[in-house]
Ligand SMILES: Nc1ncnc2c1ncn2[C@@H]1O[C@H](COP(=O)(O)OP(=O)(O)O)[C@@H](O)[C@H]1O
């Protein structure tokens with residue numbers, strides 16, 4: 556469904572992506588792992604057409620993402636941003652229904668609110684939070700709201716950028732499980748980027764390891780522990796010694 560073919564992207568002398576090849580079949584959950592600053596977010600933004608590659612192609616159902624009509628293209632995606640990224644001046648339900656209140660997905664306000672409350676319930680939040688503001692909720696609850704917003708328009712494809720960053724291990728586990736359940740129940744195609752190995756094991760069908768601008772290894776999550784790839788091995792065990800040089 557999503558295909559990256561020999562994608563390059565530099566920012567000045569910072570050569571971030573140096574020939575990324577990646578395929579995500581429809582209905583599968585792909586998790587891209589890699590250290591901080593390796594280009595995971597740049598990869599995700601490239602698929603969304605928010606970053607334009609210097610060379611190489613990215614296609615969605617065979618269509619070049621840089622040539623797609625923006626509104627219709629973005630309507631197919633749901634996105635959980637790193638850090639939640641809720642609008643602090645909007646209520647919780649207005650955050651969740653954000654895309655249902657404007658643009659091509661626009662619906663009447665009462666209907667949008669009903670959908671928001673239903674999605675809040677799906678992520679384990681009571682209807683009472685609907686009229687509160689993000690600052691009134693805990694970090695874990697804000698992440699749930701972000702997740703409810705990502706699924707509000709029932710997208711075919713959902714992107715999760717570091718879904719557990721900033722959460723304690725128990726809340727991370729809850730969010731990981733919720734993501735997995737929702738992706739399965741919606742039959743959505745999912746791409747998650749993370750450096751959290753517990754997320755990988757909870758969410759992934761397939762894993763791809765990004766390092767030094769290329770995908771070093773990709774395969775089913777069941778093969779990750781025994782793949783023998785030195786980069787993957789070092790990363791999953793968090794070892795200081797290995798081919799990945801730690802910046803000290
Ligand atoms: N818009 C931008 N302009 C300049 N440099 C950028 C931009 N976006 C990302 N970078 C750089 O690209 C590299 C990869 O960033 P990113 O994809 O955010 O890493 P991560 O793997 O942690 O998500 C970093 O060195 C970052 O500073």
Ligand SMILES: [Mg+2]
Nearest residue numbers: 595596637717
């Ligand atoms: Mg990132």
